[in-house]
Amino acid sequence: MANSGKKYGLFIDNAWVEASEHFTSLNPATEEPIGEFASATLEEVDLAVKAARRAFDEGDWPRMSAFERGRVLRRAAELMKERTEDFAGAETLDTGKPIFESRNVDVPGAADELEYYGCLVVDLLGESIPVGDTALDYTVREPVGVVGAIIPWNFPLVLACRKLAPALAAGNTAIIKPASWAPLTTLMLGDLFLEAGLPPGVVNIVSGSGRVTGEALLRHPQVDKLSFTGSTEIGRDVITASCDRICACSLELGGKSPAVVLEDADLEQTADGILFGAFLNQGECCCAATRVLVDRKLHEPLRDLLVEKTRQIVVGDGMNEETRMGPMISAEHRQTVLDYIRVGVEECGQPLVGGGIPEGLERGYYLEPTIFDEVAPDTRLYREEVFGPVLALTPFDGEAELIEAANDTPYGLAASIWTGDGARGQRIAGLLRAGTVWINVHNFVFAQAPYGGYKQSGVGRELGREGLLAYTEVKNVITWIAAEGFCWY
Numbered sequence: 272m273a274n275s276g277k278k279y280g281l282f283i284d285n286a287w288v289e290a291s292e293h294f295t296s297l298n299p300a301t302e303e304p305i306g307e308f309a310s311a312t313l314e315e316v317d318l319a320v321k322a323a324r325r326a327f328d329e330g331d332w333p334r335m336s337a338f339e340r341g342r343v344l345r346r347a348a349e350l351m352k353e354r355t356e357d358f359a360g361a362e363t364l365d366t367g368k369p370i371f372e373s374r375n376v377d378v379p380g381a382a383d384e385l386e387y388y389g390c391l392v393v394d395l396l397g398e399s400i401p402v403g404d405t406a407l408d409y410t411v412r413e414p415v416g417v418v419g420a421i422i423p424w425n426f427p428l429v430l431a432c433r434k435l436a437p438a439l440a441a442g443n444t445a446i447i448k449p450a451s452w453a454p455l456t457t458l459m460l461g462d463l464f465l466e467a468g469l470p471p472g473v474v475n476i477v478s479g480s481g482r483v484t485g486e487a488l489l490r491h492p493q494v495d496k497l498s499f500t501g502s503t504e505i506g507r508d509v510i511t512a513s514c515d516r517i518c519a520c521s522l523e524l525g526g527k528s529p530a531v532v533l534e535d536a537d538l539e540q541t542a543d544g545i546l547f548g549a550f551l552n553q554g555e556c557c558c559a560a561t562r563v564l565v566d567r568k569l570h571e572p573l574r575d576l577l578v579e580k581t582r583q584i585v586v587g588d589g590m591n592e593e594t595r596m597g598p599m600i601s602a603e604h605r606q607t608v609l610d611y612i613r614v615g616v617e618e619c620g621q622p623l624v625g626g627g628i629p630e631g632l633e634r635g636y637y638l639e640p641t642i643f644d645e646v647a648p649d650t651r652l653y654r655e656e657v658f659g660p661v662l663a664l665t666p667f668d669g670e671a672e673l674i675e676a677a678n679d680t681p682y683g684l685a686a687s688i689w690t691g692d693g694a695r696g697q698r699i700a701g702l703l704r705a706g707t708v709w710i711n712v713h714n715f716v717f718a719q720a721p722y723g724g725y726k727q728s729g730v731g732r733e734l735g736r737e738g739l740l741a742y743t744e745v746k747n748v749i750t751w752i753a754a755e756g757f758c759w760y
């Protein structure tokens with residue numbers, strides 16, 4: 272990557288550009304700086320947007336065949352797989368997540384997204400619409416144009432590829448802004464795409480603050496579509512900006528996902544699955560199973576098993592192979608989660624396990640995995656997104672109460688159902704208002720299946736076929752085919 276020492280530039284028009292302003296990103300495990308990153312100004316964002324605009328209006332990329340574009344994306348996927356250790360190491364350094372997770376979830380997940388859209392795009396078909404004998408009517412899917420993408424810090428590489436892969440596959444060009452707490456692997460994509468053969472201006476990467484760099488992207492008149500992943504709060508600003516300019520907009524936002532445990536669930540499998548659902552990525556996961564709603568008949572044994580297994584989770588520096596929970600992303604975010612724990616103590620009493628900073632891990636932004644019991648539905652802990660390793664357990668009486676409780680939230684990103692009866696699980700899946708419903712598993716996402724939220728968890732879908740269509744416009748082409756020309760007057 273073009274940088275001097277550990278100073279990272281902006282990736283514009285297939286070149287590394289020295290920026291005028293910088294910020295420092297820290298390793299959350301050690302609190303040490305990992306580099307100086309460019310903080311793109313209004314003018315620098317404008318340069319990036321203009322490069323993307325030129326590449327779209329005059330460049331080869333939107334005019335190449337789907338086969339050619341697909342090959343570049345599949346080549347990028349191959350390069351990423353070859354560099355798994357580099358990408359995984361950088362992701363762990365920047366976000367704190369365990370290397371075990373970066374290597375087995377993040378890098379393969381991102382590579383799958385590149386490969387999947389590199390394959391799917393050749394099947395991006397239009398429709399032929401019967402309109403009678405006089406005209407031939409068909410549709411074609413065309414790229415939207417210049418995409419402005421903004422992503423959060425919890426799964427930077429996966430979320431960058433989740434936007435770039437379908438956008439590029441469809442023939443768009445893009446500018447992407449990573450989160451300030453974790454910009455590293457998104458920047459690494461610059462060299463990866465360059466080597467894979469992406470033409471200049473097709474992908475531009477601008478790090479910088481949401482307030483300056485992000486806002487500049489939202490407001491730029493030459494951006495045709497905004498694609499945002501982050502909090503519901505900032506999502507509101509993004510959709511407002513898209514309304515002001517009347518441009519396309521997709522939103523992937525926050526969640527407070529329930530895990531619904533029925534009385535016939537297998538205890539051991541449920542406890543293991545719920546802990547993965549609640550604590551994967553330190554609980555910094557949009558679809559985390561943070562509300563565990565359990566049938567009162569299973570409450571006590573499930574509670575005891577969850578506590579016992581939580582005590583066994585290895586918290587530590589993500590670079591250690593044994594670590595299964597790393598530090599929070601930053602001191603500021605850990606404080607937010609600690610504040611929620613304090614509120615939880617006021618609302619529900621002491622947690623069953625955790626609640627503080629682990630002994631011996633005072634340096635770095637570590638936090639103990641935490642479980643609160645008997646969390647009442649009117650508490651903040653039950654209703655608000657904490658975005659940390661804090662699980663709220665609440666017993667209910669029977670299926671009807673459980674379903675009502677699961678839907679009692681402004682969010683609708685995901686939910687899981689835990690039952691020994693497959694047909695019952697399918698029936699309840701139809702009653703939950705969430706974009707993804709898992710049965711006897713939580714936190715599984717596949718490149719080829721759609722992902723996104725109901726209610727305040729988002730607008731639109733990523734991944735799967737829907738994820739590709741989201742980066743297209745539909746053009747309807749009507750051809751007069753009758754022997755006689757059409758005459759009205």
Ligand code: NAP
Pocket residue numbers: 421422423424425426448449450451452479480481482484485486489500501502503504505506508523524525526556557558656658684723724728729
């Ligand atoms: P965030 O504060 O909303 O920030 C997300 C991105 O928006 C960052 O790049 C941020 O830049 C930028 N930003 C902030 N203010 C902005 C503004 N005024 N204009 C334009 N951009 C702005 O969210 P986060 O704390 O990074 O991530 C956590 C949230 O993301 C959670 O709510 C989580 O549920 C959600 N999430 C959702 C999904 C999903 O697929 N539904 C996936 C992952 C995460 P800075 O970093 O510089 O502030």
